[in-house]
Amino acid sequence: EVVLTQSPATLSLSPGERATLSCRASQSVSSYLVWYQQRPGQAPRLLISDASNRATGIPARFSGSGSGTDFTLTISSLEPEDFAVYYCQQRSNWPLTFGGGTNVEIK
Amino acid sequence: ELQLLESGGGLVQPGGSLRLSCAASGFTFSTYPMTWVRQAPGKGLEWVSSIGISGSDTQYADSVKGRFTVSRDNAKYMVYLEMNSLRAEDTAVYFCAKYRGSGDRTFDPWGQGTLVTVSS
Numbered sequence: 001e002v003v004l005t006q007s008p009a010t011l012s013l014s015p016g017e018r019a020t021l022s023c024r025a026s027q028s029v030s031s032y033l034v035w036y037q038q039r040p041g042q043a044p045r046l047l048i049s050d051a052s053n054r055a056t057g058i059p060a061r062f063s064g065s066g067s068g069t070d071f072t073l074t075i076s077s078l079e080p081e082d083f084a085v086y087y088c089q090q091r092s093n094w095p096l097t098f099g100g101g102t103n104v105e106i107k
Numbered sequence: 108e109l110q111l112l113e114s115g116g117g118l119v120q121p122g123g124s125l126r127l128s129c130a131a132s133g134f135t136f137s138t139y140p141m142t143w144v145r146q147a148p149g150k151g152l153e154w155v156s157s158i159g160i161s162g163s164d165t166q167y168a169d170s171v172k173g174r175f176t177v178s179r180d181n182a183k184y185m186v187y188l189e190m191n192s193l194r195a196e197d198t199a200v201y202f203c204a205k206y207r208g209s210g211d212r213t214f215d216p217w218g219q220g221t222l223v224t225v226s227s
Contacts, residue, residue: 034213036152043202044144044152046215055215087152091212095168096142096154 002026002090004099012107019075021102023088028068032092035064035073038101039084047086048073078104109133109216111203116221119193123225127188129203129218137181140164140206142214143188145199145223155201158186160209171197193225 003026013019023033035048046055048064051071061076075082083106088099115127129141143155156177157166165177176189186203200222204214 032212036214038152043217043219044214045217046207046213049207049211049213089152089154089214094166096157096212098144098152098154101151 001095002029002093002097004088004090004097006086006088006099006102008102009100010103010105012105013078014107015078015080017078019073019078019082019104021073021075021086021104023066023071023073023099025069025071025090029090029092031067032090033064033066033071034089034091036087036089037082037084038087039081044087075104109205111205111216111218113201113203113218113221116201116223118224118226120227121194121225123193124189124191125193125223127190127201127203127221127223129186129188131184131186131205134205136184138209140209140212141179141186142204142206142212143177143186144202144204144214144217145197146202146220147196147199150199153199156188157206157212190223193223195225197223198225199223 005024007022031051033051036044038044052064063074085101110132112130142157158177162179174192179186200220202220204217207213
């Protein structure tokens, strides 16, 4: 099973600041890494597919990078609606797995 | 508009059974694999099961293998999750989601979820 480790668990930032979230895989998943956003009380929403491809309607301030085992989600300038939990997911191997999440909270 | 709507959640005793349903609309259901993902209260996301377009190709997490069965009815635009021998640790919100494509295990969109509580 591919274990995904997200860090940090919590990121405390102010609106307008840059957020950098990490997702590390226990083995290579090539570029088959997905990022989701989950706001409180809502279902997850697709942000980034295949490590770096923004989903339809996702603002340009969200970007993804990485391949193999190390991946990064960057939010260039936090908006109030970006304070949420972010999950990575690998779609390379069965079983499909998620990281534990990073909570981006208002400082 | 593409929509997924789960139903069937509720309170069930340990060892009991429950059947979840997910009604799809707004896309050609028979051409997309579907999946179930759960989230225990205050916890992260856990993939549960996936089903291919014909229904014959299914996958399960080890934690539910042998107890849960996923199925679909393409004519009714429905996907189901039959859950047996339920345990306290199965308590979670269960989401259904659509694959982006036949070979693309990216989940988009997700339904709003249905809560399953296993407790005596």
